[in-house]
Amino acid sequence: MIQPSRLVYSNNPCAAFMAAIVRSYEQQVGGRHYLGRTAVQKLVYFAKALGVPIPCSFEIYTYGPYSDAVTFSVDSMLADDVLKDTSNDPQTYSNYRLGENADEILGSYQSLIEPYRQVIDGVVQSLGNFKPQELELVATLHFIHHRLKQIWRRDPSKGQVLEEFRRVKRGKFRESEIDAFYNALRDAKLI
Template structure:
């Protein structure tokens, strides 16, 4: 046994997402920002986890997830292959298979969803991930406040309060429509 730390479900889930993204997106970078967004969307899709997401500079962010990434690196479950300290490029580490075997049955229940999210979003650039994750977060915020819509207009208003003019109106609208087409949000 090479693991030094006690690991829980969320640790195995994070490492499984890193493995899935590594397999499906070849040479793409998988950094801190991308991991925050991939995990956020898995939570939206009801994969159980205890991470709490809030809006941060680059969209939905979980402090607990950031800490988990550090712990997984410390225990060689994941590794950072980046050559620059200001960026990360996560990949499965030497001890990944040990934690994977402990949580195999739990991971198996969600593997198809993990693979789908990693494939669909793992290769996106950070700005694209920031845009769609923040839009989704804003939609959920607006929707939770009640009412009957119009969801798109209200969501975009909230989005612009947070992001200002960082993204063009057409990019925001197109991204909203894409999220609606895949049924993550409503029109």
């Protein structure tokens, strides 16, 4: 007898890729850091930017690149127990881990996820230990660079990216941090 799916709200590719990112996070980072809302947004952003076909779009927002679809997927995954929030104070912060039904979605979408597993693992390995503020900084720099490149149809200069970053973030980060993260993105050939 075929068992009915326990996935009422989250049986879709976006949720499946997000579950794969959380699984990779659990395997590589474990309990050393919280995986909150900001971190999930930024890990999904970079996975998509590096070619994982996650069906969502990002716009610049308070904490950097943000997707309504990612937020909706997190809520859907929580409702379906694909994700669980293990935070002691969920009103203040989240700490996402895989829930009881995660294996169902990961199994159902395995053939879609598998070709991108190395990219997902690479994103988590590179960025999984970053603090939310660092993820905000690096993702915003990346987003601004690529948005300007799209608009201008050429690579913007470092000065142009940093000028736009300062306009968007208005003194939230120190110049030394901005410069260091820009250089790290450039050295990693991400911009």
